Amino acid sequence: MKRYQGRFIGISIVIIFITVWNFIFYTVLNNPINWTVDIIYTILILLVGAWVGGYYDQNLINLANLKESEERYKKLSDEMRMVLENIGDVVFHSDSKGYFLYLNPAWEKFTGYTLKESLYMNGLHFLPLEDRHDIIKKVRKAIRDKAEHARFEFAYRKKQGGRFWGEVQMKFYYDQYGELEGTIGTISDVTERIYAKEELIEMNENLAVQSQKLSIAGQLAAGIAHEVRNPLTAINGFLQLIKKDQKENHQYLDIIFSEIKRIELVLSELLILAKPQAITFKEKNVIEILHQVVTLLETNAILYNVAIHKQFQDEQIHIRCDENQLKQVFINLIKNAIEAMPHGGNIYISAKTKNGFAELSFRDDGVGMNKMTLKKLGEPFYTTKDKGTGLGLTVCLRILKDHHGSINVESEEGIGTDFQIALPLTESRKGQTRRIRMITNR
Template sequence: MEEIKKYTGRIMVPALFILLILPILASTVLKEGGFPVLLGIYLFVVLALAWCLGAIYDDKRRTISLLQDSEGRYRIFSKYSKELINSFNEVIFQTDHKGKWLYLNPAWKSMSGATVNESLGLHFSKHMDNASYQDVLKAFAESFHQGNKYFRVDIKLRDGKKGSSWVEAFVKLIYDETGKFIGTAGILSEINERKHAEEELVNLNEHLAITSSKLSTAAQLAAGIAHEVRNPMTAILGFVKLIKDGGADKQEYYDIIFSEINRIEQVLNELLLLSKPSGAVFLEKDLKKSCNHVVTLLETNAVLNNIQIQKNYDAEPIFMRFDENQIKQVLINIIKNSIESMPNGGNIFLSIYEKNGEVFVSILDEGEGIPENSLQKVGEPFFTTKSSGTGLGLSVCFKIIEKHGGKVFITSELKKGTKIVCVFPAVQENERNGSEKEEKVGAKEGQENK
């Protein structure tokens, strides 16, 4: 039956022609009294033409049938494809060459908090923070100039109805047949859990870095501390023997003994600051006083290395709000690095001054200096110019300075020395109330530190 359908046109069209010309043919035969030759030729040509027209009809009919089948399959495929795309948790997108959204699937609303209709036609940068936008531009430029058709980049969507959200974008660059760039298409996948895990890992590494830095600092200060404790202990032992032997002025001996005990207590208190928990407690204090404590702690270690720490500031207090433990940690690390950079001895100049509402702490040494190609890397985790260093000390210091709203500036010259300037916001006179104001970061940690 199917085979017969293939020849429907070639059967029906000639038959139709025969039916149409049959009356004419019969009339001619009766009139002529026979079948003329020319009529036979005419009839053959007409039937051949009818056959060809029927063949064309059959071919067109088959083509239409195939197109109808293809359209049906396409509609089914399109329907299921649309349902599949709409069921994705990932966002499927397309943009034009200017970066404006052309297509977004329904998952966009749950990811960004904005509806598809209100987003279409907008530039993609409207939905992300500036840092992410710069990252996208950088990744796009690299892919475009290198001839790559794909790139990946992490994006932080702007705060919307849902709040901020981290997504990973897989982007394909689209070109027309002439090689002209016409837009992009790709997928956005939510990566909030991954980003939170990365942040926790960074915080953990930072905590470990602080702990490691403190332990390293404590170990390097051990020689100086031992010297600071041994001298008072020797004096105490001597005066106790004098008292035991019946010395005349026992009260004077007692005063000296208590003085030496207080000296030991001061050194031990400075050491204990290094082992306290890292929860920050911001107090309004005199920065110079804290710097004096650090100098006292490091002075013996410096003298053992033939180094003098010069304090280029007066006794007039300079107030700022800071965590004393953390700022001392910063000063200890920087001055300790200066000591280590001067194997042949020298001077360290410590300056503190206030200018235009800011407090400047300057540490200048006469050490070996830092190579220019390494200067930009100073403060990066695990970067160090020392053979035995961990590269964590200054990284921790810079983080602490940043948390105090400060900035760091470093200049250095080989064989001449290095200068590090820390700049902090000062506490203005009209902001002080005559007492130390406490601002605890983390109530639980602050209570534990008490």
């Protein structure tokens, strides 16, 4: 009904006007009735009244639509403002000279500067002095190339000292003559990513240094082992003869033989580390190898009150390997786990396939390792055992490198240690090589 309110009012006013007019013209003034003129005149007046009423109705509709649009715009504006005020990234708007015209509250969280301190300040003011020249150069090049979008990584100063790294996604907008009018964009805090990247580079550099040290140590070890082993054999033989004739010195001779065997053990492991080994790769079921190793060490584990639990996804996981060398790796890891639990505990051995690799895990409930021990893990001659040589894990790393595998170690003091090995499956990694990597995480 409201939609036709103007028309209804207009026609009603016309009818009242015509009625009053006819009464005065014909009744009061007593004029003769001319029906043709009267009807035409009445129709014209009604049409004019209807048109004026329709015009009025249309204006009312336009006003209602305008009011609704204003409400929608206000609601949208409020929602946009709420999003901008609560979004985690910085949103900015600057003029052609780089002065901030708008900043959302995330800027205060990132930099410590208030919006009042920062608005209408040049963005360069918040960058380190030593970086400004390089940043200006990059931005000017983007403007010179008439780029619409650009991405930069800047280090921003914090009010309380220090800095954070921001990834800036910037959009340039130009006038009709191609002159820069301003920019809008976002700044994301990527400090953790930058530091993680730097740590990864540092870790890779350390690994390269460790690899070089290991190579040098291997060459040195080979020379030492060959030079010492021959006279050691002669000494061992003569001591055997003395032992037969000098029965009263058995106690001292036993100690001498024990130490000679220890020297032989160290030299043997040095030779394994230094001397290129003849490796025969064959397709083997790694689950079968694990069963054999567990059977071999289960008796020893029982003596230490240690239970070994096997959790295998499949009984057939085939890889290309040298079976004896791989057994040596598994034996070393299980022995280490047993020795890490002097009061007994559990060892969990699991195996599964993922992304073309056989993933093996050797987890124990032992004493675990601290961060310092984890960092030194795998270094030649570094050991936490009283009678250890510090070469067992180094030899394991060498073997895994030859098998194009990787090892990851996770440990926490009082919780236990988990050695995770990845070896390429037969179908997916034939003939490929992969640099060994060792990652230690707490």
